[in-house]
Amino acid sequence: MTIRIGMLSFAHMHAYSYAACLKQIPGVELVGIADDDPARGQEMARRFGTRFLASAEALLDEKLDGVILCAENARHRSLTELAAPHTPHILCEKPIATTLADAQAMIETSAAHGARLQIAFPVRFSPPVQRLKAVLDEGALGRIYSVKATNHGRMPGGWFVDKALSGGGAVIDHTVHVIDLLRWFWNTEVTEVYAEIGYSLLHPDLGIDDAGMLSFNLATGAYGTLDTSWSRPTSYPTWGDVKLEVLGEKGAAKVDAFNQHLAVYSDQTGRGEWVNWGSNIDLGLIRNFVDTIATGREPFITGYDGLKALEVALAAYRSAETGLPVSLPLGST
Amino acid sequence: MKRVGIVGAGVIGTWHAARWRQLPVELAGFYDVVAGATAKAVEEFGGRAYESLDTMLAAVDVVDVCTPTSCHQAPVLAAAAAGKDVVCEKPLARHLSDAEEMIAACQSANVRLFVAQVVRFFREFSQAKAILDSGRLGHPGLIRTVRGGSPPFIPPSGGDEGGERSWFADFEQSGGVIMDLSIHDIDFARWCFGDVERVFARGLTDADAQLHSHALIVLRFRNGAIGHVEGSWADPPGRFRTLFEIAGDQGLIEFDGLAPAPLTVTLKANARRMNNEQAISVPGAESPLHPTDDPYYRELEHFLNCLENGDEFLVSPQDGLEAVRISLAAIESIRTGLPIYLDGFEEEAA
Numbered sequence: 117m118t119i120r121i122g123m124l125s126f127a128h129m130h131a132y133s134y135a136a137c138l139k140q141i142p143g144v145e146l147v148g149i150a151d152d153d154p155a156r157g158q159e160m161a162r163r164f165g166t167r168f169l170a171s172a173e174a175l176l177d178e179k180l181d182g183v184i185l186c187a188e189n190a191r192h193r194s195l196t197e198l199a200a201p202h203t204p205h206i207l208c209e210k211p212i213a214t215t216l217a218d219a220q221a222m223i224e225t226s227a228a229h230g231a232r233l234q235i236a237f238p239v240r241f242s243p244p245v246q247r248l249k250a251v252l253d254e255g256a257l258g259r260i261y262s263v264k265a266t267n268h269g270r271m272p273g274g275w276f277v278d279k280a281l282s283g284g285g286a287v288i289d290h291t292v293h294v295i296d297l298l299r300w301f302w303n304t305e306v307t308e309v310y311a312e313i314g315y316s317l318l319h320p321d322l323g324i325d326d327a328g329m330l331s332f333n334l335a336t337g338a339y340g341t342l343d344t345s346w347s348r349p350t351s352y353p354t355w356g357d358v359k360l361e362v363l364g365e366k367g368a369a370k371v372d373a374f375n376q377h378l379a380v381y382s383d384q385t386g387r388g389e390w391v392n393w394g395s396n397i398d399l400g401l402i403r404n405f406v407d408t409i410a411t412g413r414e415p416f417i418t419g420y421d422g423l424k425a426l427e428v429a430l431a432a433y434r435s436a437e438t439g440l441p442v443s444l445p446l447g448s449t
Numbered sequence: 450m451k452r453v454g455i456v457g458a459g460v461i462g463t464w465h466a467a468r469w470r471q472l473p474v475e476l477a478g479f480y481d482v483v484a485g486a487t488a489k490a491v492e493e494f495g496g497r498a499y500e501s502l503d504t505m506l507a508a509v510d511v512v513d514v515c516t517p518t519s520c521h522q523a524p525v526l527a528a529a530a531a532g533k534d535v536v537c538e539k540p541l542a543r544h545l546s547d548a549e550e551m552i553a554a555c556q557s558a559n560v561r562l563f564v565a566q567v568v569r570f571f572r573e574f575s576q577a578k579a580i581l582d583s584g585r586l587g588h589p590g591l592i593r594t595v596r597g598g599s600p601p602f603i604p605p606s607g608g609d610e611g612g613e614r615s616w617f618a619d620f621e622q623s624g625g626v627i628m629d630l631s632i633h634d635i636d637f638a639r640w641c642f643g644d645v646e647r648v649f650a651r652g653l654t655d656a657d658a659q660l661h662s663h664a665l666i667v668l669r670f671r672n673g674a675i676g677h678v679e680g681s682w683a684d685p686p687g688r689f690r691t692l693f694e695i696a697g698d699q700g701l702i703e704f705d706g707l708a709p710a711p712l713t714v715t716l717k718a719n720a721r722r723m724n725n726e727q728a729i730s731v732p733g734a735e736s737p738l739h740p741t742d743d744p745y746y747r748e749l750e751h752f753l754n755c756l757e758n759g760d761e762f763l764v765s766p767q768d769g770l771e772a773v774r775i776s777l778a779a780i781e782s783i784r785t786g787l788p789i790y791l792d793g794f795e796e797e798a799a
Contacts, residue, residue: 244735246737248712251712256716366718367715369713371711371712372712378573379701383587395739395742396739
């Protein structure tokens with residue numbers, strides 16, 4: 117049985133990687149690509165050996181088993197509402213949306229049409245992170261005191277710095293991956309967030325937040341911090357990092373999810389870069405999405421997971437506005 | 450489904466067994482001259498314990514030879530005679546003439562012979578090779594490698610009372626650190642830079658330092674490139690070292706296996722138990738991969754794919770033979786104090 121998957125928009129760069137993953141999984145057909153930027157969509161269709169469809173509706177008419185949404189954050193809701201009546205499995209790029217109301221609407225629309233909404237949190241598929249989860253599950257560290265995390269990146273530019281499309285800068289972009297990991301590790305929620313946020317701090321005149329330092333409590337009793345900053349310059353040898361240090365009563369654990377790399381220097385490019393040789397985490401995510409379709413089991417990462425991660429980012433913005441810690445869950449926004 | 454039989458139920462045999470279990474083959478079982486070794490492997494991985502090599506050969510399609518180095522030849526020849534395809538653990542053989550005979554026997558019996566030079570299937574190494582081949586480094590110039598750890602001769606539990614030493618400690622069986630460890634990097638360097646013209650090496654021999662083996666090997670390739678290979682079974686206790694760098698006239702690749710691991714777990718209870726020296730080598734330093742990215746899985750999967758499609762192996766029997774020849778030449782260089790030219794190099798009759 118062939119599993120038929122379509123892709124809606126290549127606005128988010130992860131779409132390139134997801135398409136490449138789809139092409140390597142036996143039994144999967146990349147049925148077509150729709151994109152409101154036709155030049156980009158046509159080029160991607162050529163690159164990945166599939167069809168370009170002139171509209172999202174035309175793609176969704178293809179009786180897809182699943183669709184992957186990599187549009188700008190603010191468009192996730194409208195595309196989910198378009199897809200849910202036609203397509204039983206939706207994988208949406210993170211963050212789920214730019215507001216809690218949109219996220220809630222996406223969850224409700226999907227449920228009403230019997231479509232399963234999943235959110236792309238590929239770091240859950242990092243083998244070093246999965247091993248850390250296993251160590252934590254064994255209880256090896258005892259009571260957990262704290263977790264110190266970073267999800268640094270380069271400033272991505274483009275629509276990522278246009279608040280109307282992205283919902284925010286570094287904080288909304290890089291809060292959700294790590295918060296999702298913590299919720300998954302301990303089956304817990306963030307109960308309070310305090311945040312210092314920098315606007316145009318590292319990139320003059322950027323007009324959006326490019327630095328975020330979150331301090332939070334978890335319902336487990338642990339506290340922690342998360343640095344979401346776009347603090348890696350273009351000359352940095354890699355895009356960024358996901359690092360966590362967990363301190364417990366019986367010991368400590370450190371994970372650096374992308375620290376399997378070769379350092380490569382070439383005078384042809386004029387700089388050094390780190391080339392990752394670790395397992396492809398996007399392939400893990402896409403295999404999991406395909407497996408969910410094939411088996412009909414419950415999704416590993418749900419729309420609700422996406423909403424709860426987004427809520428922490430929104431709380432961080434609110435904290436920076438008020439100068440005070442913000443309790444979660446947030447009231448209606 | 451191919452039926453696979455493993456000869457030699459030691460460390461590598463059980464590593465291979467674990468991967469065969471994940472692949473679409475039937476693990477038929479194990480044969481080992483050491484009584485009791487097979488029972489343990491069968492208990493863990495299934496299949497049956499064969500009482501003789503012949504009974505195993507009659508029941509399988511593929512023979513995976515995981516015996517000590519000096520014991521590769523006999524089962525490979527037997528497998529060829531029985532018409533079975535063969536995986537042979539590296540080094541192909543302890544002596545050149547043995548390796549040549551094994552290759553000839555497999556050729557004339559028309560069976561496939563795959564030499565398990567697994568380093569070519571480590572992602573950090575295969576990715577470096579791909580970057581080199583992409584031309585980003587320009588013209589190849591230098592390669593340096595390190596592979597080393599503390600001596601594997603004595604089981605961690607025991608002292609060095611007689612009988613507890615492993616076959617690695619016996620130079621006649623293992624060929625020492627050069628034939629057992631450095632041969633990985635010699636093969637990798639030759640894969641990257643092509644054939645070797647000459648080799649010069651210095652190192653410890655058994656007479657110099659009992660229970661330690663170490664070598665610094667200098668290679669000159671036919672294309673003019675230069676190599677340096679360090680192998681060590683003389684390190685103090687700590688994390689096993691794997692490093693390499695490849696330099697061209699326009700670029701450089703560096704890999705340091707001792708860089709902080711992707712995952713480290715330090716437990717207070719362990720630290721208290723350990724003395725200072727051991728506390729440095731945190732047992733919880735890990736570099737995990739998805740199971741299908743594991744190098745032993747990848748090499749055996751590659752072997753099966755090539756059998757099915759009729760493709761050439763990434764490691765040809767000749768590659769296995771050349772790795773043995775260069776390793777033996779390095780040993781000869783230590784013995785004579787002279788550079789050894791590979792062209793026409795033949796081992797002196799033992």
